[in-house]
Amino acid sequence: MLKDKSEDKTSLSELGEFGLIKHLTNSIKLTHTSSMKGVGDDAAVLQFDKKQVLVTTDLLVENVHFDLSYMPLKHLGYKAVMVNLSDVYAMNGTATQITVSIAVSNRFPLEAIEELYAGIHLACKTYKVDLIGGDTTSSTTGLLISITAIGEVDKKDVVYRNGAKPNDLLVVTGDLGAAYLGLQVLEREKQVFQANPKAQPDLENYTYLVERQLKPEARKDISKLLKELEVKPTAMIDISDGLSSEIIHICTQSKVGCNLFEDKIPLDPQVISTCEEFNMDSTTVALSGGEDYELLFTIDTADYPKIKANPNLTVIGHITEKNEGMHLITRANQKIELTAQGWNALLNKD
Amino acid sequence: MLKDKSEDKTSLSELGEFGLIKHLTNSIKLTHTSSMKGVGDDAAVLQFDKKQVLVTTDLLVENVHFDLSYMPLKHLGYKAVMVNLSDVYAMNGTATQITVSIAVSNRFPLEAIEELYAGIHLACKTYKVDLIGGDTTSSTTGLLISITAIGEVDKKDVVYRNGAKPNDLLVVTGDLGAAYLGLQVLEREKQVFQANPKAQPDLENYTYLVERQLKPEARKDISKLLKELEVKPTAMIDISDGLSSEIIHICTQSKVGCNLFEDKIPLDPQVISTCEEFNMDSTTVALSGGEDYELLFTIDTADYPKIKANPNLTVIGHITEKNEGMHLITRANQKIELTAQGWNALLNKD
Numbered sequence: 001m002l003k004d005k006s007e008d009k010t011s012l013s014e015l016g017e018f019g020l021i022k023h024l025t026n027s028i029k030l031t032h033t034s035s036m037k038g039v040g041d042d043a044a045v046l047q048f049d050k051k052q053v054l055v056t057t058d059l060l061v062e063n064v065h066f067d068l069s070y071m072p073l074k075h076l077g078y079k080a081v082m083v084n085l086s087d088v089y090a091m092n093g094t095a096t097q098i099t100v101s102i103a104v105s106n107r108f109p110l111e112a113i114e115e116l117y118a119g120i121h122l123a124c125k126t127y128k129v130d131l132i133g134g135d136t137t138s139s140t141t142g143l144l145i146s147i148t149a150i151g152e153v154d155k156k157d158v159v160y161r162n163g164a165k166p167n168d169l170l171v172v173t174g175d176l177g178a179a180y181l182g183l184q185v186l187e188r189e190k191q192v193f194q195a196n197p198k199a200q201p202d203l204e205n206y207t208y209l210v211e212r213q214l215k216p217e218a219r220k221d222i223s224k225l226l227k228e229l230e231v232k233p234t235a236m237i238d239i240s241d242g243l244s245s246e247i248i249h250i251c252t253q254s255k256v257g258c259n260l261f262e263d264k265i266p267l268d269p270q271v272i273s274t275c276e277e278f279n280m281d282s283t284t285v286a287l288s289g290g291e292d293y294e295l296l297f298t299i300d301t302a303d304y305p306k307i308k309a310n311p312n313l314t315v316i317g318h319i320t321e322k323n324e325g326m327h328l329i330t331r332a333n334q335k336i337e338l339t340a341q342g343w344n345a346l347l348n349k350d
Numbered sequence: 351m352l353k354d355k356s357e358d359k360t361s362l363s364e365l366g367e368f369g370l371i372k373h374l375t376n377s378i379k380l381t382h383t384s385s386m387k388g389v390g391d392d393a394a395v396l397q398f399d400k401k402q403v404l405v406t407t408d409l410l411v412e413n414v415h416f417d418l419s420y421m422p423l424k425h426l427g428y429k430a431v432m433v434n435l436s437d438v439y440a441m442n443g444t445a446t447q448i449t450v451s452i453a454v455s456n457r458f459p460l461e462a463i464e465e466l467y468a469g470i471h472l473a474c475k476t477y478k479v480d481l482i483g484g485d486t487t488s489s490t491t492g493l494l495i496s497i498t499a500i501g502e503v504d505k506k507d508v509v510y511r512n513g514a515k516p517n518d519l520l521v522v523t524g525d526l527g528a529a530y531l532g533l534q535v536l537e538r539e540k541q542v543f544q545a546n547p548k549a550q551p552d553l554e555n556y557t558y559l560v561e562r563q564l565k566p567e568a569r570k571d572i573s574k575l576l577k578e579l580e581v582k583p584t585a586m587i588d589i590s591d592g593l594s595s596e597i598i599h600i601c602t603q604s605k606v607g608c609n610l611f612e613d614k615i616p617l618d619p620q621v622i623s624t625c626e627e628f629n630m631d632s633t634t635v636a637l638s639g640g641e642d643y644e645l646l647f648t649i650d651t652a653d654y655p656k657i658k659a660n661p662n663l664t665v666i667g668h669i670t671e672k673n674e675g676m677h678l679i680t681r682a683n684q685k686i687e688l689t690a691q692g693w694n695a696l697l698n699k700d
Contacts, residue, residue, distance in 0.1 A: 018595075036402060040603065041511050042440035042588055043406035043501065048398055052386060056393035057498060059451040059485045090392035101409040101496055135409045135496075144489075146451055146496035148407055151393065161391050238392055253390065340368065 009109030012138075020110070021136050024117050028131050032096045034152065035130040044132035046097065046150065052158060054095075054151035056087035062142030070186040073112055075214045076145070077119025083240065084149035085127055086218040086293045090238035091160075093153035093223070097132045098124065101146040103139035116145075127220055157232070159297070164235040164254035168298040170317040171233075171307065173219050175266040176243055177282060180289025181274050182206065182213030208270045216293045222312070229306045233297035244287040245340040246296045247317075248326060254298075257324040260317035260338065263331050287328070287338075359459030362488075370460070371486050374467050378481050382446045384502065385480040394482035396447065396500065402508060404445075404501035406437035412492030420536040423462055425564045426495070427469025433590065434499035435477055436568040436643045440588035441510075443503035443573070447482045448474065451496040453489035466495075477570055507582070509647070514585040514604035518648040520667040521583075521657065523569050525616040526593055527632060530639025531624050532556065532563025558620045566643045572662070579656045583647035594637040594688050596646050597667075598676060604648075607674040610667035610688065613681050637678070637688075 012020060025039045037045040046053070060066060060080050068076070081098060088095040100120055104113060124131050129149070189201040203210050219238075226233065235254055237246045243265070251258050265286050275282040298319055299307065307313045317329075326338040362370060375389040387395040396403070410416060410430050418426070431448060438445040450470055454463060474481050479499070539551040553560050569588075576583065585604055587596045593615070601608050615636045625632040648669055649657065657663045667679075676688040 037510065042437035042586075043404040043443070043499075045441070045503075045508060046403040046405060047505070048403060050399065053396035053398060053403060054393040055396060055447070055449060055483060055498070055500065057449045057451050057483060057485055057496070059453055059487050059494075059496060061453045061487055061489050061494075063490045064453075064488050087392035091395070093393070097405070099405060099407045099498060101407050103409055103411045103414075103494060133405060133407060135407055137409050137411055138414050139411050139494075140413045141491045144409075144411075144453060144494060146407070146409060146485075148405070148449060148498040149393075150405065153395075155397070158395060160387065236392075 030130045032130050038132040051152040054088050054093045057148040058083045060145045073115040074119035077116040078123045080145045081123035082216050082218045084147045086238040088151035092157050093151040095129050095151040097130045097150040099133040099148045101135040103137050103144040105139045159233050159236040162253040164298040164319045166321050168319040169315050172296050174294040175268045176286035176292050177271045177289045178209045178212035179291035182209035219295050231303045236297035239292045239294045242288040242290040248340050251326050257320040258326050261329050264316040266314045380480045382480050388482040401502040404438050404441050404443045407498040408433045410495045423465035424469035427466040428473045430495045431473035432566050432568045434497045436588040438501035442507050443501040445479050445501045447480045447500040449483040449498045451485040453487050453494040455489045509583045509586040512603040514648040514669045516671050518669040519665050522646050524644040525618045526636035526642050527621045527639045528559045528562035529641035532559035569645050581653045586647035589642045589644045592638040592640040601676050607670040608676050611679050614666040616664045
C-alpha cells in the first residue's frame with residue numbers, strides 16, 4: 001500500500017501543521033445533538049443533559065500494535081476507532097464522539113495520512129460517531145494514534161465490571177481467537193514475501209481470520225439486542241486482551257470466582273482448521289489471543305431463557321464464590337486455574 | 351535526572367502492563383461530583399447535568415516537544431497536563447478530569463515513569479482535576495504522552511475563537527516570549543555540557559525563563575478574574591504557538607482584522623536582557639516563540655474601564671474590519687502584515 005510513487009505524493013512539511021489539520025478536518029460534519037462544537041477551537045463542546053458521559057482512550061503504536069507491511073492504513077484507521085468504541089459498548093453505552101491525535105514521521109506523505117483518515121471517517125460514519133477534535137504532530141520515528149472516545153448512557157443502564165454475582169452465567173458474543181490467528185497468517189505471509197518477493201500471498205483459506213485482524217467490528221449491536229431481550233448484564237467487559245484476562249478482570253473486580261467450560265468456547269471452523277495447521281491449541285488461542293473485540297458479560301440465571309436461543313450469544317460458564325477460584329474445566333473434565341496470559345505490551349518489546 | 355543507578359531500578363517488563371497500570375493508579379482519589387467512575391473499567395463515567403462539557407487533547411513526543419536531557423520527568427508530567435488545561439481555560443471553562451496515555455520504551459525504569467506521574471498527580475492536585483483513565487503501552491523508541499482534558503462550562507459563559515468584533519480590544523494575560531527563551535538557554539547549556547561534561551550550568555540570570563519553559567502554569571485564575579470584573583470576552587484562545595499565530599486564529603475565525611501594537615506587548619525584563627545577549631529581537635520572540643500558555647482574548651470597548659487597572663491584563667491592540675487586514679504597528683509606526691510563523695511541528699523534523 002505504501003508503494004513508491006513519490007512523484008504523486010505531497011510532503012507533510014510542504015503543507016505544515018495547520019495546513020494538515022485543515023485538510024484532514026474540513027469535510028467533518030457533526031451529527032449528534034450532544035456535539036455543540038467540534039474541531040476548530042481550543043476544546044470541543046458537548047452537552048449531554050441528564051445522560052452519563054463515558055470516556056475511554058487507547059494508544060496504538062507502530063511495530064507494537066500494528067505492522068504497516070500488512071496493515072493497510074485505511075484499515076488501521078478503522079481499527080483504531082473500533083478499539084475505542086468497543087470500550088464504550090462494554091459499558092452498555094452509545095458512542096457519540098471521538099478525538100483523534102496522531103504523531104507521524106516525514107516518511108509518510110500526505111496521501112498516506114489521508115488513507116488513515118479515510119478509515120477513521122468510514123468508522124465514524126458506519127458507527128454514527130462525530131470526530132470533534134485532536135492533535136497532529138510529528139514523530140521522530142513511526143506512526144502513533146491516540147484516540148479518546150466519548151459516549152452516553154442512561155444512569156440505569158450503565159454496566160460496570162464489578163457487578164457479577166455467584167451463580168450468574170458467563171456469556172460471550174460472537175466467536176474467539178480469529179483475530180490472533182489472522183495475525184499469525186499475515187506474519188507468515190510477510191516472512192514468505194521477505195524470502196521471495198515474487199511470491200503471491202495465498203490468503204484464500206483464511207479470509208475470516210484476516211478480516212477479523214484487519215477490519216474488526218465493535219459490537220454496537222449488543223446493547224440494543226440486550227435491551228430488546230430485556231436483559232441487563234450484571235457485569236461487562238470487551239475482549240481486547242484475550243478471554244482469560246477479561247474473565248479475571250470481571251472476577252477480581254466483582255470479588256467472585258468462576259468456572260469456564262472449554263467445550264463451550266465459541267470457535268469459527270477456520271479457527272479450528274488453522275489451529276490444526278499451525279499446530280496450536282485452539283483453547284489457548286481463544287483464552288490468550290486477544291483483539292477479538294467481542295463482549296464478555298454476566299447475567300442473572302433468571303435471564304437465561306431470554307438469551308438461550310440467540311445465535312450471537314454463547315453461555316461459556318458461570319460465576320462462583322470467590323474462594324472457589326477461577327477455573328477452566330477442560331473437555332477431559334480437568335480443572336485448571338485461569339491465568340492472565342493476556343497480551344503483555346511491555347514484555348519482549350523495546 | 352536519569353542517573354545511572356540501575357541497581358535501584360525496577361524494569362517495566364518485570365511489572366507487566368497490568369502491574370504498571372495498577373501501580374500508577376492505585377493512589378488516585380476522585381474529587382469532582384461529575385466524576386462518577388474513574389480508572390478501572392472500560393470507560394470512565396461522568397455526569398455533568400446541565401453544564402456543557404469541554405474536551406481537548408494534546409500529544410507530546412520525545413525529541414519533538416521535549417528533550418529529556420534538560421527536562422526532568424516530573425516537570426514534563428506537570429507541563430503535559432498544563433498544555434491541556436490551558437485549552438479548557440481558553441474556553442472560559444473549569445477543567446475537571448483528564449485521561450493520560452503513555453507509550454514508553456524499556457529504556458525507562460519504573461522509577462522514571464513514577465517521576466512522570468508524580469508531576470501529573472501534582473498538576474491534578476494543584477489544579478483540582480481528577481485523573482479518570484488512560485492507556486499504558488510500549489514504544490519502540492522514546493516516550494510519548496497523550497492527554498485528553500475534560501471540563502465544564504455554563505452555556506452562557508463559553509467563549510469561542512470566533513466572536514471578535516471590529517473595535518473590540520485585544521488583551522493578553524501575563525507576559526510573552528519567556529518560555530521560548532528558556533528553551534534557548536537550556537539548549538545552550540546542553541551544548542556547553544556536551545563539549546565539557548564538567549561544566550556546571552549557570553542559570554542564575556535566567557531563572558524566570560527556565561521556569562516558564564520547564565514548569566509553565568495554565569491560567570486557571572483568568573476565568574475567575576473576568577467573572578469578578580464582570581467581563582465576558584468576545585473571543586479567547588490560549589497562546590501555545592506564539593502570539594502571532596493565535597491572533598491570526600481569532601481574526602480568521604471571527605472574520606475580522608486587527609492592529610497589534612509592538613510597544614504594548616508585555617515582556618519580562620529577563621526576556622529583554624536575554625534577547626540582547628542572544629542577539630534576538632524580543633518582538634519576534636513574543637510573536638513566534640510559543641509555549642507561553644497565556645490567554646489572548648478580545649473584549650468590547652465598553653469593558654475597558656473594568657480591566658484597565660489590572661496588572662494581569664494588557665491591552666495590546668484592537669480589532670478592525672476584515673478588509674483592513676492583520677497588522678503589527680511597530681515602534682517606528684510602520685505597519686507590517688502579521689504572518690503565522692508559529693511553531694511548525696512538521697518542518698525540519700523527522
